[in-house]
Amino acid sequence: MSPVVWAYLGYAVIGVALVVWVARTLQRYGEVFLLDVFDGHEDLARAVNRLLVIGFYLLNLGYVAFALRTSDGIGTARSAVELLSTKVGGVLLVLGALHLGNVLVLSRVRRRRLAERNPVPPVPPAAWTPVPGYPGPGMPGGPGPVARPA
Template sequence: MNYTVLAYTAYLMLTIGLTMWVAHTLFKNGQVFLVEIFGGQEELASSVNRLLVVGFYLINIGYAVYTLESMGAVANTVQVFKELSRSVGSIILILGGMHFLNLFIFFELRKRAKNRLA
């Protein structure tokens, strides 16, 4: 196995693993907000929560696969780590950004729901 294939494999495993972990965390903890936003309708909140997770997977894994090509050829072990740190770092920044975007949206929706009930 050459270094490029090793780097690609490690990159995909790391990014998909991170994406799954973040999605699970968002799914588990976002449920409470969605139930409140949807006025206690747990079935609707669960459905929307699952749809949000699917969208999250599609965006993040799609981006990870799309940017795989930008790694280029890797000739040695040092380059493997450099490319992995750059590529995985960008995915982590994107996951963090999407996490804060989700939080912002949840809090805005929650605020609107509370104003509507008041």
């Protein structure tokens, strides 16, 4: 077989193995995070986890297949290894970017849920409450002046 075919086979095997390994790891450890995001609703967390993994497989295996093609001539083992490392590096970058995107979106959902659970007080504090042994506003070592409401 020619070096091009070996490079293609190596890339396909490594790329698919990486996608499967990362997807299984994310599915296993991501469920705990999703349970927290969805406030302990196990059925919802499992369903979202499965959907995320399916989307992860589709996007990444599609990228592996899409990036398989090359127009570079491969005449030596060195050029085959260089091509293989470039292709596998692209797969790793896509895997990392998609994982980061998922974590950011789910963190935002979690943060919004926590904010709804702990609302901001309706009225800001209007005065300073003195604490025994602590200097008051305007005193040496104390906080600056307290803004009074208009």
